[in-house]
Amino acid sequence: MIRHLVLFKLNEGVERDDPRAVAGAAAFRALGGVIEELRFWECGWNITDRPIAHDFAINSAVEDAEALTRYIEHPAHQEAAAQWREFATWVIADYEF
Template structure:
């Protein structure tokens, strides 16, 4: 299994838009069930505000690098990424799950 972890935070200096953020995070929360390559999906908001904290975490598991590519280049994922870019920045880590 390959684990895909992504941290999201609002773009620095951007204006918070509660309705837009709620719509985007709802799409993120439901995306995993719409893409066959995804085996496990977990999305959650940060609960503790610290200087090093990000706003949301996404944890996904896929079979291998080929399945990760199937997810990353899936049209639903690509459409969401295009909508996320103006509002969020993110960092990702991919590793083989023990």
């Protein structure tokens, strides 16, 4: 299995109630029921307020590297990620477990 973690940081001046952020969060929440390669899916807004904290996180798992590629290339994932490019930056980590 591969764990796929993503941490998002909203761009300067963008708040969680920005319509783009609200729509982006909804788009990612929906992916868990849309992309069959996902074996585990959760995402949500960070609940702590610390300078080093990111704002939104995705924690997911897929079977193998091929499934991860299919997930990343899936049109629904591409559409959701494109929304976030407008108002945030992110970092990822993928590891086997």
